Amino acid sequence: MIADFSHREHTLAKQKLEIPVHVGDDVELEVESLASSGDGVTHHHGYTLFVPHTLPQDRVKARITKTTKRFGVTRVIKRLHSTPDRVDAPCAVFPECGGCKIQDWDYSKQMEFKVRQVQDALAHVGGLNVAVGIDPVPADQPLHYRNKANYAIEKRGKKPSIGFYRQGTHHVVDHVECHTLMEPITAIKEWLRGLIESHSLSIYNERRHTGFLRGLVVRHSAATGEALVGLVTTHGEFSRKFMDDLTDEARLKSFGIQGVIHNINRSKTNVILGHENITLWGQDFFREKLGELEFHLSLPSFFQINPYQSVKLYGIVQSWVEGTDGSVLDAYCGNGGISLWLAKAGCEVVGIDSAASNIEDAEQSAHLNGITTCRFLNMPLERAFQLKEELAAVKTVVLDPPRKGCSQEVVTGILEMKPDRIIYVSCNPATLARDLALMQGYAVRAIKVIDMFPQTQHVETAVLLERE
Numbered sequence: 001m002i003a004d005f006s007h008r009e010h011t012l013a014k015q016k017l018e019i020p021v022h023v024g025d026d027v028e029l030e031v032e033s034l035a036s037s038g039d040g041v042t043h044h045h046g047y048t049l050f051v052p053h054t055l056p057q058d059r060v061k062a063r064i065t066k067t068t069k070r071f072g073v074t075r076v077i078k079r080l081h082s083t084p085d086r087v088d089a090p091c092a093v094f095p096e097c098g099g100c101k102i103q104d105w106d107y108s109k110q111m112e113f114k115v116r117q118v119q120d121a122l123a124h125v126g127g128l129n130v131a132v133g134i135d136p137v138p139a140d141q142p143l144h145y146r147n148k149a150n151y152a153i154e155k156r157g158k159k160p161s162i163g164f165y166r167q168g169t170h171h172v173v174d175h176v177e178c179h180t181l182m183e184p185i186t187a188i189k190e191w192l193r194g195l196i197e198s199h200s201l202s203i204y205n206e207r208r209h210t211g212f213l214r215g216l217v218v219r220h221s222a223a224t225g226e227a228l229v230g231l232v233t234t235h236g237e238f239s240r241k242f243m244d245d246l247t248d249e250a251r252l253k254s255f256g257i258q259g260v261i262h263n264i265n266r267s268k269t270n271v272i273l274g275h276e277n278i279t280l281w282g283q284d285f286f287r288e289k290l291g292e293l294e295f296h297l298s299l300p301s302f303f304q305i306n307p308y309q310s311v312k313l314y315g316i317v318q319s320w321v322e323g324t325d326g327s328v329l330d331a332y333c334g335n336g337g338i339s340l341w342l343a344k345a346g347c348e349v350v351g352i353d354s355a356a357s358n359i360e361d362a363e364q365s366a367h368l369n370g371i372t373t374c375r376f377l378n379m380p381l382e383r384a385f386q387l388k389e390e391l392a393a394v395k396t397v398v399l400d401p402p403r404k405g406c407s408q409e410v411v412t413g414i415l416e417m418k419p420d421r422i423i424y425v426s427c428n429p430a431t432l433a434r435d436l437a438l439m440q441g442y443a444v445r446a447i448k449v450i451d452m453f454p455q456t457q458h459v460e461t462a463v464l465l466e467r468e
């Protein structure tokens with residue numbers, strides 16, 4: 001791969017410009033593009049301005065709300081011209097809810113934006129000049145695809161607000177229906193809302209760290225019809241009367257609910273789930289199905305949120321491994337989705353993940369599918385490269401790290417293993433590009449942008465690298 005840093009120098013030169021606006025100024029702007037944050041971007045006398053809640057080709061009157069040496073932020077006062085690519089957003093709380101930023105953009109434009117995000121990151125973050133094109137893999141189902149909701153709860157007035165946070169705040173935007181969620185999740189949430197209101201459950205106050213109910217987690221499988229519910233609270237117990245209504249078996253079964261879990265989170269933290277789980281009713285897991293594989297999923301374990309696109313992602317990974325020899329290391333394996341998929345296709349796989357709940361679920365899923373060719377290890381990847389014997393036969397490494405990408409130790413460990421190929425699955429183009437630039441001795445052979453998160457600015461990419 002050839003590094004090209006000319007854009008970086010250009011950007012640095014730009015940073016030395018005088019700031020041509022002041023906070024409070026009103027300016028007329030034409031939005032040029034969308035930033036990775038999903039906010040509109042433009043340049044005013046060479047100075048970068050972010051224009052949230054706009055799309056490329058919009059013309060707006062906007063007020064400057066913040067300036068820094070490198071960029072300014074604006075608030076739209078009036079939209080003067082709307083891009084012809086704008087469509088009606090299905091959600092009633094768009095754009096107030098921070099969940100989906102580009103729901104009002106034609107879906108083909110969303111896809112083009114995501115491909116461009118990857119192109120830009122490879123060129124400008126990684127300084128890479130890759131020889132292959134980027135294939136888009138759009139969603140066949142761009143709405144009602146999400147299989148999990150983490151609802152925040154806030155007391156406002158007499159009733160609790162249940163929903164997602166407004167962008168950049170901890171203010172809950174209440175809504176009845178989120179159009180990216182699978183519909184049964186909304187139905188379960190609305191049933192729980194009725195119980196919470198009729199029993200006047202005490203609601204957690206984040207600032208004061210008082211109150212009881214902090215949030216709701218609802219997971220659902222479209223393939224099996226099963227669901228799992230989590231009620232997240234501070235320390236304490238639910239009243240007997242609430243429990244009687246909550247554990248109404250006919251109701252729970254009508255929603256396909258397999259278990260109701262009480263998750264206790266005592267900490268003053270943004271992290272949703274605490275470490276203690278008590279099963280209030282039923283079992284502590286539900287079943288999901290992708291292709292021919294069944295998965296055992298508990299409340300805290302990781303699972304891809306878009307099952308329809310996950311099948312495509314796993315199929316792509318399989319096609320890149322098929323016909324190769326040696327075994328596979330599935331690094332950051334989550335609850336073993338890729339490991340089990342590849343094992344089903346005939347590979348020997350070692351899956352490694354640092355979260356114990358993921359590995360427990362992965363082992364259960366292997367058992368459920370009668371798969372004996374996967375070994376799962378619960379440890380940080382950083383420590384895994386000492387296991388020379390376990391990894392001796394590995395010729396393919398699949399990497400699917402969290403947004404922050406791979407640590408330097410992991411990149412070094414992989415390069416020292418000298419696998420024939422590396423398959424890098426990423427949910428953050430910037431860290432993907434940064435890490436690819438470190439993979440010296442490997443050439444990019446294929447890049448796919450699989451749209452796991454329609455209506456949002458989030459981008460999922462899979463890259464095949466082969467040893468040169």
Ligand SMILES: C[S@@+](CC[C@H](N)C(=O)[O-])C[C@H]1O[C@@H](n2cnc3c(N)ncnc32)[C@H](O)[C@@H]1O
Binds near residue numbers: 355382400
């Ligand atoms: C994007 S998810 C993996 C998804 C998985 N490949 C799948 O398809 O379901 C990232 C995973 O990395 C794990 N993780 C984060 N840091 C880690 C580390 N240092 N070592 C091992 N696993 C880590 C998390 O527990 C999480 O399951």
